[in-house]
């Protein structure tokens with residue numbers, strides 16, 4: 001009955017039975033993302049990426065680092081709605097990137113495979129998805145250098161051994177692969193990468209640089225740089241978001257207190273930052289010279305929001321309340337007309353106003369698949385938290401026992 005109701009809601013109008021703002025946004029997202037899916041359904045091998053300056057859809061092949069996000073968004077929407085048409089769409093786009101499980105020439109395999117097949121397996125328990133996840137972890141592990149203790153991000157000869165803060169996000173795939181296969185080598189690589197990144201990527205104030213180029217021959221760091229941020233010493237907003245999400249996730253996976261302490265330090269850098277705007281959606285770089293005229297990055301806002309919601313479940317009451325208040329403002333902002341697209345506009349992506357690669361003048365103030373993915377994740381996390389009071393009470397019960 002529930003399935004039928006959602007099928008009618010999404011396929012016909014998606015307007016009825018809206019009970020609250022989160023459900024209203026999720027139902028809009030389902031309708032919009034199904035329309036996005038329909039626009040690539042017959043484009044063999046293509047995946048949504050963004051829109052061009054005329055508003056036309058831009059697609060990518062499966063090798064692009066974002067190829068798994070729309071499948072992941074569809075899996076989240078299937079989780080919410082149990083609607084068969086969303087499941088079929090999620091399966092179709094997941095299938096398009098299946099061969100990425102064998103990629104060994106870049107680190108983004110975690111983004112590609114975990115966001116798609118990770119959710120597919122979580123929601124269906126289908127063993128064929130489990131095989132893809134473990135194969136992908138094996139491929140990613142080939143990029144680990146045991147001497148340096150980190151996974152190489154890019155093969156570009158411009159760097160010796162580059163590791164970008166974004167690479168923290170690929171560790172979730174490795175943690176899951178150990179759980180699924182019993183092979184602890186994946187988890188050990190993830191812990192080594194997180195420990196080494198904590199040592200070399202971060203500044204005393206808790207912010208992270210983007211790229212650390214390790215000295216392959218002598219060990220240690222050759223140089224620290226930016227690639228997508230304003231400058232080598234600036235705090236690129238999405239880099240801070242990846243860092244926050246990465247260490248929160250690694251605490252969930254390992255329960256190592258050092259990761260929680262580090263996640264809190266990163267979170268406090270972000271949420272206490274004097275240049276974080278009132279709606280808590282960051283400028284694309286915390287040090288962009290044209291603040292307050294600088295562009296916002298909705299993708300960084302969505303990633304930070306999702307991470308803060310999880311982090312709030314691990315911290316004491318005072319911090320939980322602080323993080324939930326910020327995450328609540330972010331959800332409100334992203335669910336409002338300033339960021340949320342109107343139906344059948346924005347190339348059928350959900351959120352507007354993200355920044356991909358500012359220094360390259362690429363994907364500036366556009367919709368991006370990962371903004372939608374982490375926004376959906378945040379909305380579902382809000383629903384799972386049930387209500388903030390209950391979660392905080394649970395925390396208090398936990399520390400009492």
Ligand code: GLY
Nearest residue numbers: 065166228238356
């Ligand atoms: N390289 C991933 C990002 O643009 O955040």
